[in-house]
Amino acid sequence: MKEEKPSYNRIPSNKELVNDFTTGNVTGRLIKFATPLFLGNMLQVVYNMVDMIIVGNVIGKAGLSAVSIGGDLNNLLTFLAMGFTNAGTIIISQYIGAGQRKNVGRFIGTFTVSMTCFAVIMTVIAALLHVNILNWMNTPPEAFQEAKNYCLTCILGLVFIYGYNAVSGVLRGMGDSRHPFIFIAVAAALNIVLDCVFVIGLKAGAFGAALATVISQGFSFIAAVLFLAHNRHRLGFEMDRSCFVIDRGMFATMVKLGIPMALKSTSVAFSKMFVNSYINAFGVTVSAVTGIGSKLNHMAAQCANAFNTAGAAMVGQNIGAEKYDRVTRILISDFCIMAVIGVFFSAAMLLFPNEIFGLFTKDPEVLDVCMEFIPVAIVIFIGSAFRAPSNALSNGTGNYIVNFAIAILDAIVIRIGLALLLGITFNMGYLGFWLGDAIAGFTPFFIGGAFYLSGKWKTNKYVIKK
Secondary structure (H helix, E strand, O other): OOOOOOOOOOOOOOOOOOOOOOOOOHHHHHHHHHHHHHHHHHHHHHHHHHHHHHHHHHOOHHHHHHHHHHHHHHHHHHHHHHHHHHHHHHHHHHHHHOOOHHHHHHHHHHHHHHHHHHHHHHHHHHHHHHHHHHHHOOOOHHHHHHHHHHHHHHHHOHHHHHHHHHHHHHHHHOOOOHHHHHHHHHHHHHHHHHHHHHHHHOOOHHHHHHHHHHHHHHHHHHHHHHHHHHOHHHHOOOOOHHHOOOOHHHHHHHHHHHHHHHHHHHHHHHHHHHHHHHHHOOOHHHHHHHHHHHHHHHHHHHHHHHHHHHHHHHHHHHHHOOOHHHHHHHHHHHHHHHHHHHHHHHHHHHHOHHHHHHOOOOOHHHHHHHHHHHHHHHHHHHHHHHHHHHHHHHHHHOOHHHHHHHHHHHHHHHHHHHHHHHHHHOOOHHHHHHHHHHHHHHHHHHHHHHHHHHOHHHHOOOOOOO
16 A cells, blocks of 8 residues: 655644644743743753853863853854754744645755755864954963864864754744753753763863863754654655755745844854953953853843744744734733843842852952942843844844844944943943943844834735745
């Protein structure tokens, strides 16, 4: 008997794998979908913090500075991939919302081949330029070699970082956030174990921390690929060799949407590197504190990213289904949830600053400067609540013009401009650079708010073709 092929014109009944966000309670669905993303991102924060905590306590403030500066470059390269990953998530979610499931398989093939080529190109470029970048960032001499080792190791593992983000983006576009969480949870546990082995046991320094991260991310990537291939029929798409060619129309759509998203995320990362290049000139102590602050900032950003990603996928499906009234409810729920999280983090920072900063270092000089970062951290936490729903709207609608505006204003005009104004013109020093970076986090809220109030998102042209 001939095997019956699955239907690709309907949403599979396996709700564990694919979610329909166009019906049901908005807040409940947002929380249910975002929770695995949130927990997964928090796990990433935890094991990234473990890198810095272990390196800081084993090597000292030079190690903290090295991981901080190396992490800035790694974040720039990672955010570049995440821009195109988010584009892929939105395109898939809109295909599903519009009932065009048979196009999903072809797009995944185009997406996979494109991201692989992109990873190889960026690996070569970054490997050639990483020393020059470290010099441009005013890396303190005491931390230079450790930072160089950390950067090069992460660069050589870019294919795993890009690959995992791509596969996770595919699953999130289909409404499945649970399995990416499982993969990253296992990777986080593996990363912590390897950190202890390489940094504490083998005394491998920042190189050991980077190697532990690359190995754990490689495991996540392989596990995610195997899961996607094994469950392709239940997910409702085909995956064979014929799929792995670049469809020019789909590639053009991905690039048109992905470039502004990548520009938005990488311009922010680049502006942070630019600002930190001034901060690093204040010496290894301030550079170390900036590294600790970057991890706290990363924690807030990952919370916002979880609800941004969940909200964007939900917005994308409802845009595809032309259910615009649900989009407003999604954005309100997104903001309220993030506001609660922002207040919680701010309270923790005010009540337990010594305990929080003491996790990273016992150096009294570093801890004294850490106390100056408290108000900056609170601005960062509150800003994340305003940023998440705005990004969910701009990403979910696929409006590349709004994303481009956020990229230019957030990174180039506001972040760098405010940092230079407060740090140099107002003579506030490194505190001014910190505050300028933190205040710029509110930029997406004002641009996204203007876009929402204009009502143009309701008549936004589809990212996908009808």
